[in-house]
Amino acid sequence: MDVKESDLxxxxxxxxIEIGGGRWLVIITHNTGMRELHVKESEDADSEKLLELPDRLARMVGTILEGAYFQPVESDHVETLLTEGTLLEWYAIEEDSPIVGETLESADIGKRTGITVVAIQRDDDVISAPGADETFEAGDTFVIVGDRESCHAFEDVLTGEE
Structure with a gap:
């Protein structure tokens, strides 16, 4: 998928962004934060304005689109780039993970991998800023922050491949 970027x-x-069938989605981000969404029926066609969103609303819609509130496809791993080199990722804890039953403290995750656990989704509950006594339980989804290398190290710990 190609994204054409140009300064205005x-x-x-x-x-x-080509969205299939020859159609293109055009997003204009104003210096003020306002976003405009347009659609073009072909690459060379004129665009039709669909809607305009103020900055705060555009960010909320973007967060929903990226799946921060709901993941429609079951996935063991979801990745979001926060800033250059910093990722926010979701990892499902499998039953056969060698750290199931360990606490964040006993698993020494921060020192072993360099990541920070920012939340745990357990069933319908979300534990934000979990303490050192929180355990890794099968079926949990851990939300972590770290650089790509640290995230890979965490994945290796989860699978026992470190």
């Missing part, structure tokens, strides 16, 4: 002097940036 005095306005902001324009992104064009």
């Amino acid at each position: 002097p005095g306005v902001g940036k324009k992104y064009e």
Whole structure:
């Protein structure tokens, strides 16, 4: 999937993304934070404005689209880039993980991998900023922050491949 990016002097940036069937989604991000969404029926066609979103609403919609509130497809691993080099990732804890039953403290995850656990989803509950006494339980989803290397190290710990 290609994303065409272009500067709009005095306005902001324009992104064009082919969405299938020859159609293109055009997103204009204004310097003010306002976002405009347009659609083009072909690469060379004029665009039709669909909607305009203020910055805060655009960020909330973006968060929903990336799956931060709900993951429609069952996945063991979801990745989001927060800043250059920093990832926010979701990892499902499998029954056969060697750290099931250990606490964050006893597993020494921070020192072993370099990641920070920011939340745990357990059934319908979310434990934000979990303490050192929280345990790894099969079926949990751990939300972590770290660089790519640290995230890979955490994945290796989960699978016993470290």
